[in-house]
Amino acid sequence: MRLHRNLVFTVIDALDFIFNQGEYADKVVAKALKKDKRWGSSDRRFVAETIYDIVRWKRLYAEIADVKEPFSRDNFWRIFAVWAVLRGYKIPDWKQLEGTPTRRIKGRFEELSKIRKFRESIPDWMDETGAKELGEATWDKEIAAQNEQADVVLRVNTLKTNVKSLQNILAEQEIRTKTLKAYPDALILEERANVFLTDAFREGLFEVQDASSQRVAPLLDVQPGMRVVDACAGAGGKTLHLASLMQNKGQIIAMDLYESKMKQLKTRAKRNGAFNIEYRIIENNKVIKKLHDKADRVLIDAPCSGLGVLRRNPDTKWKLQPEFIDNIRKTQQDILQSYSRMVRPGGKLVYATCSVLPSENQEQIRTFLKSENGKNFQLEKDHKILASVSGFDGFYMALLQKKS
Numbered sequence: 001m002r003l004h005r006n007l008v009f010t011v012i013d014a015l016d017f018i019f020n021q022g023e024y025a026d027k028v029v030a031k032a033l034k035k036d037k038r039w040g041s042s043d044r045r046f047v048a049e050t051i052y053d054i055v056r057w058k059r060l061y062a063e064i065a066d067v068k069e070p071f072s073r074d075n076f077w078r079i080f081a082v083w084a085v086l087r088g089y090k091i092p093d094w095k096q097l098e099g100t101p102t103r104r105i106k107g108r109f110e111e112l113s114k115i116r117k118f119r120e121s122i123p124d125w126m127d128e129t130g131a132k133e134l135g136e137a138t139w140d141k142e143i144a145a146q147n148e149q150a151d152v153v154l155r156v157n158t159l160k161t162n163v164k165s166l167q168n169i170l171a172e173q174e175i176r177t178k179t180l181k182a183y184p185d186a187l188i189l190e191e192r193a194n195v196f197l198t199d200a201f202r203e204g205l206f207e208v209q210d211a212s213s214q215r216v217a218p219l220l221d222v223q224p225g226m227r228v229v230d231a232c233a234g235a236g237g238k239t240l241h242l243a244s245l246m247q248n249k250g251q252i253i254a255m256d257l258y259e260s261k262m263k264q265l266k267t268r269a270k271r272n273g274a275f276n277i278e279y280r281i282i283e284n285n286k287v288i289k290k291l292h293d294k295a296d297r298v299l300i301d302a303p304c305s306g307l308g309v310l311r312r313n314p315d316t317k318w319k320l321q322p323e324f325i326d327n328i329r330k331t332q333q334d335i336l337q338s339y340s341r342m343v344r345p346g347g348k349l350v351y352a353t354c355s356v357l358p359s360e361n362q363e364q365i366r367t368f369l370k371s372e373n374g375k376n377f378q379l380e381k382d383h384k385i386l387a388s389v390s391g392f393d394g395f396y397m398a399l400l401q402k403k404s
């Protein structure tokens with residue numbers, strides 16, 4: 001395997017943006033891929049996958065390369081050299097890679113692979129939190145699974161098409177997919193492809209949405225004609241799923257703190273042909289109060305640590321801080337306390353996160369159910385989804401019913 005100079009330089013530049021300028025990996029990758037129109041699909045794959053790989057394995061590779069943050073340009077080359085040696089590339093005779101200690105790199109890799117926080121390349125605090133909350137054995141498997149590359153999963157937009165038709169449309173463009181048992185609207189790509197460039201995507205025939213995330217909206221048990229509040233709608237992955245489950249009938253009130261996210265949701269809703277959505281920015285508590293006891297269903301897709309979706313967002317490992325998790329736990333309980341009041345007697349509520357930490361999940365529900373507000377609710381069921389067991393993102397979702 002040969003390394004190509006302009007691709008590798010693009011990777012080094014991207015790492016500088018991510019690690020020294022605090023930019024998000026997905027944005028940097030998207031920008032990097034636009035750099036040269038002549039690149040073919042394997043060049044683009046090399047750039048994207050190498051950047052993500054090095055972001056994912058930063059701690060391990062930096063330790064092997066014996067470099068510390070803030071990284072200089074020379075440090076990035078040394079980290080890149082570690083990646084290239086471990087991936088089996090022949091090191092080219094470029095001056096930046098002169099003197100790469102191939103044998104030493106392999107030896108250090110063997111040694112460090114015996115220690116989980118290096119082997120899985122995570123900060124000390126994250127390793128301790130994961131082990132404390134899930135137990136050593138489960139965390140061992142879970143963090144390993146979360147370091148694997150995620151599959152690309154589509155959710156078929158049943159407002160516009162069905163699984164079989166979309167499968168045929170994509171197959172005509174050489175994009176082969178498989179159905180997934182127990183996930184009725186899902187298609188999984190057999191090989192990675194940039195599905196956002198397809199006409200099928202532009203026409204709103206599907207969204208990219210992990211299989212675990214596709215379990216949230218169905219759990220809420222919505223029916224056409226209901227009034228449903230999606231209280232933390234964000235850019236609306238689950239709002240759109242709710243709209244198709246409701247066959248565009250009834251009312252979905254999508255809320256978030258941020259207007260920018262609502263704007264993205266509006267664009268996506270238009271593409272999806274979802275017409276039963278109203279939008280509210282939560283500027284103050286009045287927005288919530290007005291809906292007290294009025295919603296048949298409320299979805300709280302709560303802000304969380306994201307410790308279930310590291311496969312998709314490996315830079316979370318480095319951006320997340322323990323203080324953030326402490327604060328987000330308080331926010332999660334506040335949101336549960338406040339937004340649950342929108343559920344009408346006899347109505348239902350789903351609380352979900354894309355975290356695997358019990359303290360953000362079942363423990364929040366336990367605290368809520370013991371509280372004054374929570375006494376009006378009972379837990380119907382919950383799903384604790386681990387990436388190591390499901391093969392998809394780590395998620396938690398609980399269905400509660402308000403007493404009549």
Ligand SMILES: C[S@@+](CC[C@H](N)C(=O)[O-])C[C@H]1O[C@@H](n2cnc3c(N)ncnc32)[C@H](O)[C@@H]1O
Pocket residue numbers: 231232233234235236237238239255256257258261282301302303304331335
């Ligand atoms: C997990 S994300 C939502 C993802 C979205 N539901 C989807 O499926 O694409 C959590 C969202 O909660 C929003 N949020 C944070 N604090 C909030 C609050 N107090 N009230 C409502 N939304 C909040 C964030 O802006 C973010 O968009």
